[in-house]
Amino acid sequence: MDYYANMEALTDDNKNVFVKILRFGPLTKKKIIEYTHMKLTTLNRSIQVLIHAKLIVEIGEQASTGGRKPALFDVNPMAYYLVGIDISRTYSKVIITNLKREILFDKEFEMKHDMTPYKTVECIKKLYLRGLRSLGLKKESILGGGLGTIGPLDPREGIIHKPNNFYAKGWTNVPIKNMLEKALGINMVIDNGANTAVYGEYVSRSLIEYKNIVYVNCGIGIRTGVMAGGKIISTIHNSNDAFGHMVVNFDGEPCYCGQYGCVECYASILAIEKKYRSYLKLGRETNIKKPISQITYGDIIRAGDHGEELAQDVLASAARILGIGLVNYVTLVNPEKIILSGPMMNLSDIFYHMVITYIEKSVLKDGHSIVFVRGGAYKDNAIALGAAHMFLRDKLQ
Numbered sequence: 574m575d576y577y578a579n580m581e582a583l584t585d586d587n588k589n590v591f592v593k594i595l596r597f598g599p600l601t602k603k604k605i606i607e608y609t610h611m612k613l614t615t616l617n618r619s620i621q622v623l624i625h626a627k628l629i630v631e632i633g634e635q636a637s638t639g640g641r642k643p644a645l646f647d648v649n650p651m652a653y654y655l656v657g658i659d660i661s662r663t664y665s666k667v668i669i670t671n672l673k674r675e676i677l678f679d680k681e682f683e684m685k686h687d688m689t690p691y692k693t694v695e696c697i698k699k700l701y702l703r704g705l706r707s708l709g710l711k712k713e714s715i716l717g718g719g720l721g722t723i724g725p726l727d728p729r730e731g732i733i734h735k736p737n738n739f740y741a742k743g744w745t746n747v748p749i750k751n752m753l754e755k756a757l758g759i760n761m762v763i764d765n766g767a768n769t770a771v772y773g774e775y776v777s778r779s780l781i782e783y784k785n786i787v788y789v790n791c792g793i794g795i796r797t798g799v800m801a802g803g804k805i806i807s808t809i810h811n812s813n814d815a816f817g818h819m820v821v822n823f824d825g826e827p828c829y830c831g832q833y834g835c836v837e838c839y840a841s842i843l844a845i846e847k848k849y850r851s852y853l854k855l856g857r858e859t860n861i862k863k864p865i866s867q868i869t870y871g872d873i874i875r876a877g878d879h880g881e882e883l884a885q886d887v888l889a890s891a892a893r894i895l896g897i898g899l900v901n902y903v904t905l906v907n908p909e910k911i912i913l914s915g916p917m918m919n920l921s922d923i924f925y926h927m928v929i930t931y932i933e934k935s936v937l938k939d940g941h942s943i944v945f946v947r948g949g950a951y952k953d954n955a956i957a958l959g960a961a962h963m964f965l966r967d968k969l970q
């Protein structure tokens with residue numbers, strides 16, 4: 574069966590029904606009519622088309638108190654698949670997901686100092702082919718794919734411009750979309766990783782009722798994605814580190830972006846490690862038995878968990894600065910839900926809880942409430958999963 578012929582042949586009504594089943598399914602016909610305000614005859618035609626195209630299936634019956642039980646329709650989890658790719662500073666990842674957003678294959682590799690764009694694409698191709706083999710899938714069952722990566726980038730042209738802090742050379746003005754499409758033999762979409770991550774969380778079942786979501790990833794850099802009214806809000810240059818370069822102290826530390834006192838100068842992994850080492854050079858005591866230059870954020874987090882005063886001080890003051898930044902951000906974009914993810918949030922209880930405390934203390938008054946989620950529904954797979962499903966979203970618009 575030729576997928577593109579089927580997809581292109583879908584009418585607006587067909588797409589409308591499919592989008593509702595994708596997001597809220599499994600659904601009865603009655604529920605679909607509530608969502609779409611469609612006539613039953615039109616809905617019946619669309620359901621026939623979608624079943625014939627193998628995009629949806631009838632999955633038995635809903636429990637009922639009496640009479641005939643209504644049929645339920647859900648996305649077909651076994652006909653078509655999507656590829657999600659995440660290219661980050663420290664690792665890159667390939668996933669294969671079905672249309673129900675279940676991750677069936679995920680593998681990553683380290684972005685060592687020799688990982689040029691060419692070599693990275695070769696590694697991605699190897700993992701993709703391994704994924705197809707291990708799942709027993711034919712290439713024709715892959716609808717397409719998405720890439721979430723580091724900005725600034727041009728999503729239309731599919732070019733990564735000039736990302737900061739990449740170890741390997743050659744990452745300036747890279748036509749990455751084209752390179753991946755040729756290597757994998759599929760069509761791709763590309764966006765910055767924080768945007769694809771917030772989209773991934775938006776389509777997850779656990780956030781189905783939320784349309785205003787902020788995604789914060791705190792790691793080597795600080796990346797944020799915002800979804801308002803179900804739409805992604807992009808910055809002008811499509812960079813995802815704009816929040817990290819909000820100035821919180823005019824007289825503060827110099828930042829590589831040229832400003833002083835950016836959030837990232839205090840709350841990123843690199844900033845936390847630098848601060849900790851600077852205290853040791855001043856003679857503060859540590860329980861970490863390593864040369865100063867080899868102490869990592871993981872050591873600092875563990876020391877904090879075991880009650881070391883210095884580690885706790887450094888983590889708390891980093892969390893305070895991130896908290897100040899987020900208080901301003903929350904005031905500006907007014908989200909219902911905030912996903913706090915990335916290594917600092919996932920690994921450090923002290924850091925995570927301090928950040929929430931600052932936000933709650935400052936902005937959550939007068940009945941205003943925000944739901945906080947640690948890590949998110951897809952954890953480390955959010956960037957790749959969201960990118961994969963952006964491909965489907967674009968096909969259904």
Ligand SMILES: [Zn+2]
Nearest residue numbers: 818828830835
């Ligand atoms: Zn900066």
